Amino acid sequence: MSIRVLIGTADQELASQLRMQISELPEIEVAGVESGSGDVLGIVGSHPELDVVLVDEEIGPQPGQELIREIAMRRPHLAAVLLSGRVDEEVLSRALEAGARGVLGRSPSLEELNARLVAVAEWSRGMRRFLGGTGPSAEEFSGRRGRLVALAGAKGGTGTTTLAVLLAVAAAQAGRTVCLVDMDLQCGDVPSYLDLVHRRSIADLVNVAAEINGAMLADALFVHESGPHVLLAPAEGERAEDVTSLAARQILGALRSRYEVIIVDCGAFMTEGAVTAVEMAEQVALTVMPDLPCLRAAKRVAHLWGRLQVRKADEVSVVLTRQSRKNEIQPDFAARILGIPMTKATIPPAFRALEKSINNGALTRVDDDAFHRAVIQLGGELGILPVEPGGGTRKGKAADK
Numbered sequence: 001m002s003i004r005v006l007i008g009t010a011d012q013e014l015a016s017q018l019r020m021q022i023s024e025l026p027e028i029e030v031a032g033v034e035s036g037s038g039d040v041l042g043i044v045g046s047h048p049e050l051d052v053v054l055v056d057e058e059i060g061p062q063p064g065q066e067l068i069r070e071i072a073m074r075r076p077h078l079a080a081v082l083l084s085g086r087v088d089e090e091v092l093s094r095a096l097e098a099g100a101r102g103v104l105g106r107s108p109s110l111e112e113l114n115a116r117l118v119a120v121a122e123w124s125r126g127m128r129r130f131l132g133g134t135g136p137s138a139e140e141f142s143g144r145r146g147r148l149v150a151l152a153g154a155k156g157g158t159g160t161t162t163l164a165v166l167l168a169v170a171a172a173q174a175g176r177t178v179c180l181v182d183m184d185l186q187c188g189d190v191p192s193y194l195d196l197v198h199r200r201s202i203a204d205l206v207n208v209a210a211e212i213n214g215a216m217l218a219d220a221l222f223v224h225e226s227g228p229h230v231l232l233a234p235a236e237g238e239r240a241e242d243v244t245s246l247a248a249r250q251i252l253g254a255l256r257s258r259y260e261v262i263i264v265d266c267g268a269f270m271t272e273g274a275v276t277a278v279e280m281a282e283q284v285a286l287t288v289m290p291d292l293p294c295l296r297a298a299k300r301v302a303h304l305w306g307r308l309q310v311r312k313a314d315e316v317s318v319v320l321t322r323q324s325r326k327n328e329i330q331p332d333f334a335a336r337i338l339g340i341p342m343t344k345a346t347i348p349p350a351f352r353a354l355e356k357s358i359n360n361g362a363l364t365r366v367d368d369d370a371f372h373r374a375v376i377q378l379g380g381e382l383g384i385l386p387v388e389p390g391g392g393t394r395k396g397k398a399a400d401k
């Protein structure tokens, strides 16, 4: 199949010169020429079969580098190449940093053009194969099965979303492929914590859930610059009902065959989607604040899952959040009240640092060492981050299903 290239430039002369050169290359075809950055993004969004985008650094209104950054975020497996009047180390490193796969001069030789386009298109196709454009049986093909960790709140406001986001970012930074799923279907908070806007959500996958392929996922997911890919909750809360158990099972199954780590924020309200995630997960972390009403709520939720045969209470791990020595209820006492396994890691309060991170944009790093260490330790116990020395669980190992 020939390599499909989109050209993004407002320079008519450059466009026709590239068109002419490419017409001499039998393996490569021009899929289109767009003169504005918005049009390039439109085509990129609607044409999953593209292999390469050539971006003129002088395209407007968005500058070339920024456009490439945007393309890399929306379609991480599409190869963007910057066309620059100057090709040197500085230009190259800035382009690569923005997410380009390379840089070409504005008047490349035919060989240069051919070699560069073939090389980046091969990379792009390899990536798409990795993401699994092969249909619903990708798991059988690859035999891979990612680790699914569900986080749920005993009540709202216990820090579930905060932890889900920070664990996803930390796992991605540790080199894992990570998908963060916002399964708090009625009041998903992930977009505001990660400072992102995206129109697609899990609801868009429901109708195709039985036959999800890589291209559909790539379309629905948002690629966050901090690393994780994000599947959002629907913007309209009433669409929560569309996500049935069957659809959730199929969607999470498709993610599991493509990512090493899947983190699901289930919120505190148990929809069918959230319950399915709790049922399927290798690990379930139930966030609890150290006060009696919250501990009782946690007990209730865990026993409800048990009665519904979703998950046994001893296969749930409770995480104490905003835990400090000043609290009246300390972890050992909480463990006695709960009678459910607890993680050894407890999350300290970090009001100021969290507020500051959130106000500064995306919640990807919290400037509080004790809090940060606790999140990393929790990630170790949940099996999604390398285990820190001294890690472990209060009552044996964190409950793995």
Ligand SMILES: Nc1ncnc2c1ncn2[C@@H]1O[C@H](COP(=O)(O)OP(=O)(O)O)[C@@H](O)[C@H]1O
Pocket: 153, 155, 156, 157, 158, 159, 160, 161, 162, 163, 189, 267, 287, 321, 322, 347, 348, 349, 350, 351, 354, 355
């Ligand atoms: N460890 C913590 N210390 C202090 N504040 C926290 C902590 N964890 C979360 N918060 C704050 O509590 C609020 C609710 O957190 P969030 O993660 O949205 O909870 P949930 O998803 O369980 O409803 C947010 O304002 C958040 O910044």
Ligand SMILES: [Mg+2]
Pocket: 160, 161, 162, 184, 189, 267
């Ligand atoms: Mg939440």
